Amino acid sequence: MRRTRWAAGAGAGLLALMALPTAALADGKTLQLANDGKLPLEVGLNSVWVLVAGILVMFMQAGFAFLEIGFSRGKNAGTVVAKILVNFSICAICFYAVGFAFAFGEGNQFIGTSGFFLAGVDAGKNFPLVDVAQGTITVETLWFFQFVFAAVSLAIVWGTTLERIKFGVYVIYAIVFSSIIYPIGAHWIFGGGWLATSFHMQDFAGSTVVHLMGATGAFAALLLLGARRGKYGPDGKPRAIPGHNMPLFGLGVLILWLGWFGFNPGSGLNALDGRFPEIAMVTNLAAAAGVITAVAMMYFKTKRIDIGMAGNGAIAALVAITAPSGYVELWAAPIIGGIAGVIVVVGVLAIDKYIDDPVGALSAHGLAGIWGTISCGLFTAPRLAAKNGVGEGGLFYTGSFTQLFDQIVGVLAAFAFVFSCSYLTFFLIKKTYGLRVSAEEEDAGLDISEHGMYGYPEQFIPAPELVGYAPAATPVGLGQSPAATTREVPA
Template identity: 45%
Template sequence: MEMDVKSLAIGIDTVWVLLCAALVFFMEAGFAFLEAGFIRAKNSLNIVMKVFMDCTAGMLSYFAIGFALMYGLDKAGFFGTSGFFLKGDFSHLGLDIPVYAYWIFQAAFAVAVASIVSGAVAERMKFAPYIIYTAVVCAIIYPIAGHWIWSSDGWLYQLGMMDFAGSTAVHAVGGWSALAAVLVLGPRLGKYNSDGSVNVLPAHNMHLAALGAFILWFGWFGFNPGSALSGLDGNIARIAVTTNLAAAAGGTMGTLFTMFRYGKPDPSMAINGALAGLVAITAGTAFVSPVSAVIIGGIAGVLVVLAVPFFDRLKADDPVGAIAVHGVCGSFGTLAVGIFAEEGGLLYGGGLQLLGVQALGLLAVSIWAFSMSYLVFYLIKKTVGIRVSADEEMEGLDMVEHGIPAYGGQNVNSLSTPDFGGTSPSGQKIAI
């Protein structure tokens, strides 16, 4: 009877993890729609193809190398050394579910990191070099950071860093990798003027972007509760609640803050505000109260509105706000654990110890992700080349890279020449 009960528990947990893995993988559709909607029509098919390559080339590289570096037998707390191609003994993980179920859940996280970067490099990066990067980030950059935080032998895990579902391991890695990418790649044509002013290159389909955001929000119910790895864990309901409240608070504050600052609610900031709340709560979703989740999400919703123009001042051209959403708010969410965690948080009598560990872990992972991504993009730039020509950028990557437009009957030429004829809510010129 005892074995029967145990087998039933394993079965329930396995089904739970597989279901959550499917939800997390479905977030790739959210990334594709969000990013396609936020950029111009002439490049929208190309960005969908880049996200698709995250799910293909990225998935294969994580299978061959990434999972082993992340969860193989530990070497000095820095990386794994066994389990390449998902072969060998994984008993050291102490899993209560089959390793295959664990792998597919983790693989969905890996490709999400790559998809964060895809939005930031939209509209001017060549397709083939992007495949190289997505393979590298899923094989090496993300897995080694993940080993530090989530492997029981990882050096940050041993220090006591708390990152339940990946504000640091997934989102800060993706966000700061995206910053490195855009600095090497350079801004889109027409984005910045010689006097330093910024032109808005407008989204071609905000309905599509909103649909992508809703899919991402939906998928987060697999991303965060699924990280408990058990359908029998009573905390998964609380995790779902804190996840949802943070998203709601982020979207609310993104809307209200743009109304206060610009006089009109900015739909793009309402969308990114909700995503910012989701990113920020991901580290502490299992450790904070619902009220704290609202506070964390609300702060993130304001931070993303402030961060987008900040990076524009640095001429770090990010068409979808990935750096602000994932880099800035993932970093904030990591630190928020040290403040709001009910066990060990600063506001709950825990002092500064946890906050210090969180800050150290965030700094180490951010430096790793930024420096390695910068190196990879720089090497690609100096070898095979990374950016399309000016003429190709004007024509649009859909036709240049794939030979077909995203929409039947699309007039490519009409979308190619900048026409500064409007303004955004913030008073910036709009380039079509």
């Protein structure tokens, strides 16, 4: 019966989409200009670059998958794959239907109110950032680039909740986050909302919009979710729960680093102004400095070269440089990234005493995101502020605290909005559907308890019984032996 209802609902939704007028789902004027050979060449060149940059950002989903799998125990490795795919897909549909309109449609200082399903698009009508006549990118290009940003922000939420959250929570929160929370926050800063126009907040590629907002949602979830079983001893002190695969974690970090060369340079939405190679260099210098300072900081504390902190140093530095990447000179990048490497080490060690964050996202994306946003108020070069048309130079150039104040206001406003909405959402989920799997399911691992199969079957099923393995209704660890949960499949 439940499957029938799901199928009927999905079918009704598809019919509703098909019933929409075809003209409402495409940028008709832009297509006509292209057919007539009148579409400006720069529109094509800029759109190709931004689309490629968006593809690099999309590839960051693979980075998140490998990072989270590496930091998980083997019994929870497979569930990350399903989580990444399902969340990415939900975000795509929701951001197409309403999220993009709320974030970038014409409306008011709080929210966009036009362009749902890209309806009414006419060579930039409804979307102030798109003006084909002026040689900018097509609407569809902007949609894809901003969608993958939203998907990254959503992915950040879940790294903190590994190994004990119900899979259905992903679905519910992903819909709310992709449709409402992220788009409204993005509108305030990226879409010409009140933080951009009244406070001239600088956030070139999303230290606040993408990373802090994702980390804030994660923080709200953790306050209600609680720690993994066994994380804290009877004395309240944290215990290490090592991830099962550091090579995969390292691969994830390198993929994320690569993706950032789309994230930051692509945010200029322009291939012809000569800025994106400089922004790529700024990004890389910051990341390199973050690795070095994080490793040095951990060696100072433990006399060991910590693998996890090396990776988190890179990520924290990349998060920090995301906001100022289009506003600062090359010399400032290693300073911003290096400080982020120190922040992530101090943050992870401090937060771990009280909150179970398996991947260190609260520090790497939250604290580093705050630092990166505030650093604009210190390091922004006046020439780049003028070029971007947002705010003014930072304190070290102008001696003025104005931009620093604007950055702090932006951070506080974004945090307050996302936290309140996310906490309310997770609170309602906890009271109705529930947040956590049972203790028995957590002990067995989410792979088998939530998905009925192991990510690494050979590690959990004796070799003789692995041949012809097919999971039964009751998974291993839930009151049965491995033998009781396998059956032979006829050849």
